[in-house]
Amino acid sequence: MLNIQEEAVRCLLCENAPCSAACPHGDPARAVRAIRFDNLAIAGRWFAGCTPEDLERAEQACLHYDRPIRLREIAAVLPVPSPASSPSLAIDFCGIPCEHPFFLASSAVCTNYEMVSAAFESGWAGVFYKTICLQEIREVSPRFDALKRTGGAFSGFRNMEQLSENPPETDFDILHRLKENYPTKVVVASIMGQSEEDWITLARRAEAAGVDAVELNFSCPQMRLAGMGSDVGQSPELVTFLTAFVKQNVKIPVIPKMTPNLASMTQVAMAAYFAGADGISAINTVKSLTPGGVVSGKRAISGFSGRAVKPIALRFIAEMAKNPVMKNLQLSGIGGIETWRDGLDFIRLGCRNVQVCTAVMEYGYRIVDDLVSGLQAYLTERGLASVVELVGEDLDNIVRPADLDRDTMVFPTIDRARCIGCGRCYVSCRDGGHQAISFGDDRVPHIIGTRCVGCHLCRLVCPTGAMGEARRIPKRN
């Protein structure tokens, strides 16, 4: 049977997709994108009205490198779409009303007026504009490298980029015009100084430009000049000092952005909090070294982002959100957000705002549609009226390792209808588990109950989803 998600992953996500152009009564490209970005429940909306002839024409128009996407088969098995509904995604962040929580992160996706304007027109609620500094920025070529998963999608992304290459006056003028022309959108200036005078100058100029808040970039890991970026963000003393300085000089909210390149973020975040920070953004990129991105034969340690860093970001967010001392701190979550579910994970850990960079670099501003409609569909399914009800709802479930239940276990179960007899569960259990699966010439795996410890490695490696789970039971002695 067709696996819809796997088929959707094959889609090249073309610009101005020929399949949709060939389909007069629907938008197959939009439907496939919805499936790709975890919106299976509503993807059928864009197939409604399509005739089999439309879809045949769309398949013939499909650009591909092996075979066209099986649009007719996808349309035939998609669930009936849930009716469109729009529960409120409006939320305040640091006292600023936002139409929804999804913002562009300060980066390559927002370096000039036209880019941010296009992003706002696409539906993004706000921008943390590319970091402005007073120093000359000289970038390298190439600047990027990516680790890819099957199908070519990025699992992680390394960048060597520093800050805005525009003169500061150009950037402040852009911010001013953005705020003037898009008064309902939220514009945050990200700044980075090298001295306390720099920080104050930049913050004051940002406020004068009319922005809603200022983000303090204490976290870029690949600055050419010392005493900037993550050099600052690793020192609670410097963070206290500079946050307090900026706070004394502007009235708009001040949001330090944290580096993940330290053992504990809480100490530095607390320094910012006690210095008067209104919120914290986390995370910036993780220091890394990948094989590519070679500059005239040399490589340097630089920032890693994208899907692979999301668990690291969630860890830091959870630690800050659970710290009772910083109870009123507002959090903006960043790191590997690609789908609405990724955003939801951050929101449920206490973030009132989330930022996206790598996924936009890979797929474009258009993904905001899927972020917004997916979160709305989720709220509808849960019967919730507002996204605010989700903020922090998962925090009580995050506990210390010592507080996890160690007295019960859950056996895996095998769905014989789905099992194709590949033996991957057997191999992993034998070589990385407890030798609790038997597998013979008949190619039928069996769980050996007396050996199984319920680790669930078998479930994680099963390619067909045939491994389910039984009821939780007390452990045998």
Ligand SMILES: Cc1cc2nc3c(=O)[nH]c(=O)nc-3n(C[C@H](O)[C@H](O)[C@H](O)COP(=O)(O)O)c2cc1C
């Ligand atoms: C190409 C690139 C440029 C970036 N530039 C900046 C920057 O100027 N200021 C900043 O605070 N963070 C910068 N970042 C970090 C991102 O804002 C973000 O914190 C990080 O990439 C994690 O989010 P992601 O996984 O959605 O990309 C940059 C990231 C990338 C990939």
